[in-house]
Amino acid sequence: MATVSLEDVRKVYRGGVAAVKGVTLHIADGEFVSLVGPSGCGKSTTLNLIAGLEELSGGTLRIDGEVVNGMSPKERDIAMVFQSYALYPHLDVARNLAFPLEVAGLSRADIEARVREVASGLGLEALLSRRPKELSGGQRQRVALGRALVRRPKVFLFDEPLSNLDAALRTQMRGEIKKLHERLQATFIYVTHDQSEAMTLSDRVVVMSQxxxxxxxxxxxxYDAPANLFVAGFFGSPRINQVKPGTLGLAAEDVVLGLRPEHLVVTAQGDESPGALTGLVYLVEPMGAESWVTVDVAGEQLVARAPGDFRAASGTPVSLRFDASKLRRFDAKTGRARASE
Incomplete structure (x- = not known):
């Protein structure tokens, strides 16, 4: 286990394309940190810089307090789990797990002991004689995890490891990764574009853009106190409503107001309580226990929460109510959060 520190880390490709622009970050020993953001935001490049798969253009990178800028991936004592599994198709599961230990020169007895230990922890005992083509996607990902675990590295790096799985398997594997971290108490750095993965797995989340x-x-x-409009819009499903003050009947300010859909509630038509809004139904999306209703209010479309059995045709008048204490204010020019008033 180890700490990982990035100080003003930069990566500029040929032609002057800046992929990572001065990232400073300290990851504690045993912490689970996710790097999240849209495609092209620099999260995978940052992970590759930590791994040593990319060369830094500037800044300092330390693992367990030691500067590793010039070290090879092998010298950094990290293990990486990839999106593509990267298993050897001609080797069975046991040999795939054993391969990094064979390369490291461990004795056969030590290799067999570690393979058994990891296979038991990941539920792979019955699959040791199978080859990758005989495994499901979830089983292949468990093997890829096992190949990282068997080395007992200082730091585990994960690059979109679940993106090739279907929704049900992603949920299952997410739980397995979380339990694995709780058991190992190792340092995990995890890259994903999926906000739900980042939210459910991480001790802390690093949000990146450009x-x-x-x-x-x-x-x-x-989620509750985003630093700017980008973060506010990236987290939450449905996305946060971003509206002008006048739409909500508030005094005009040079701000954009953020209001989570769960804090804007459809009420009975004709609701005249203080702060109630009126609008026309644009779309109803039943989700089981609740429904998300898109309502046109003074020319702006807002998403609000309604009971699961809510039904209304497009154009139906409805009333909306919101809790003003849940509003978030963002500077209209910079997008930065302002203090709640």
Whole structure:
């Protein structure tokens, strides 16, 4: 286990394309940190810089306090789990797990002991004689995890490891990875574009956009107190409503207001309580226990919450109610969060 520190880390490709722009981040020993953001934001490049698969253009990278800028991936004592599994198709599961230990020169007895230990922890005992083509996607990913675990590295790196799985398998594997981290208490750095993965797995989340860090915080803090409009819009499904003050009947300010859909509730038509809004139904999306209703209010479309059995045709008048304490204010020019008033 180890700490990982990035100080003003940069990556500029030929032609002057800046993929990572001065990232500074400290990851504690045993912490689970996710790097999240849209495609092209620099999260995978940052992971590759930590792994040693890319060369830094500037800045300092330390693992367990030691500067590793010039070290090869092997010298950094890290293990990486890829999106593509990267298993050897001609080797069975046991040999895939054993391969990095064979390369490291461990004795046959030590290799067999470690393979048995990892296979038992990941439920792979019955699959040791199978080849990758005989495994499901979830089983292949468990083998890829096992091949990283068997080495007992200082740091585990994950690059979109679940993106090739279907929704049900992603949920299952997400739980397995979380339990694995709880058991090992090792340092995990995890790259994903999936906000739900980042929220459910991480101690802290690093939100990136265009090669820069937008915010670093625990998942709940990112959701409740986003640093800017980008972070506010990236987290949450449905997306946060971004509206002008006048739409909500508030005094005009040079701000954009953020209001989560769950804090905007469809009420009975004709609701005249203070702060109630009126609008026309644009779309109803039943989700089981609740429904998400898109409502046109003064020319802006807002998403609101309604009971699961809510039904209304497009154009139906409805009333909406919101809790003003849940509003978030963002500077209209910079997008940065302003203090709640």
């Amino acid at each position: 090669g820069e860090v937008q915010q670093v915080a625990p998942p709940r803090e990112l």
